[in-house]
Amino acid sequence: MRIPKHVGIIPDGNRRWAQNHGMTKEKGYENGLDPGILAYRTCRDMGVEEITFYGFTTDNTKRPSVQTKAFTDACIKAANILYDEGASLLVIGNTKSPMFPKELLPFTERTKGKEGQIKANLLVNYGWHWDLNTLADAENVNKNNIQNHIQSFDISRLDLIIRWGGRRRLSGFLPVQSIYADFYVLDEYWPDFDTSHISQALNWYSTQDVTLGG
Template identity: 60%
Template sequence: MRIPKHIGIIPDGNRRWALSNSLSKDKGYDHGINPGLEVFKLCQKENIQEVTFYGFTIDNTKRPSDQKIAFTKACIDSVMLLTKEDCEILVLGNTESSCFPKELLPFTKRKKFGSGGIKANFLINYGWEWDLNLLKNADISKKHIQPHLQSKDISRIDLIIRWGGRRRLSGLLPVQSVYSDFYILDNYWPDFKKEDFYDALSWYNEQDITLGG
């Protein structure tokens, strides 16, 4: 089986999951932490080199304060969980905003934990316009965009998996996702099961990778 080098994870459906379980919307995020750890361990097992988790965006911070507090805490807890694993963690996002959790500032340069290995990226207080904002003053060709991105240390994504049924990228790493294959799951992120992951890998294996050629 052809295995992607880099997988992007869009863990959507936390709020809808909460409502479907008679909970307030903010309660859904905490139930999305363990699925993230499960996905990480499956990526490790399958020798995937890099995984990126879409935590929250700058636009997400406009949500009600109880939700903002909940998803920020869930992101912090998710990063801290992976510090106990063998990996190399990078947190990427707008650190100049008060919405960026100060607890994650030490991770804005990639840090190795345990014996290292798989790269684990978290997009926290991320925005695609913020990611690209250095390009407007740069004299560059299309072939040399990457060094001028805020996300320059994140590689091209081979496969993006999105839970929750939405058919959109929501601004996820626009340069790295240009040629990504995009797999959609209708079930909500807190209901994650490992079959989701392996179904996505099987589907990816069947795709014709052309990179525009």
């Protein structure tokens, strides 16, 4: 089976899951933590070299404060879980905004991973416009070096993006790195994650004709 080097994870459906279980919307986020570490371990064990999780976007911060606090707290916990696991962790997002949690500042430079672990990126207070805004001031930019001039320059090109929750959109997920990514959608909500979801997605990916535009 052909294994993607870099997998993106869009963990959607947390609020809908909470409502279906008789909870308030914000309760869904804390139930997405265990799925996160399981997804990391499954990808690692299947031979994936890098994984990127969508934490929250600058647009998400427009939601009610009880929800923004819940998903911010969940991102802080997720980062620490990945770090404790030994992942080579990088948190990417607009650190100049008050919505970026100060607890994650130590992870805005990639940590050294433990032996046998892989790269894990977490997008926190991330916005595609923030990511690309340095391009306007950059000189001598061409198609071969554009990634050197964006905020997320240390994140490699994505091979496969998996989205839970049934929605078929990228929602601004790393627009430069996702340019040639295959996109796999699961109807299950993220808190209902099962390791078989990763296997399904990777099996599907291995049947795709990857040409990178050639």
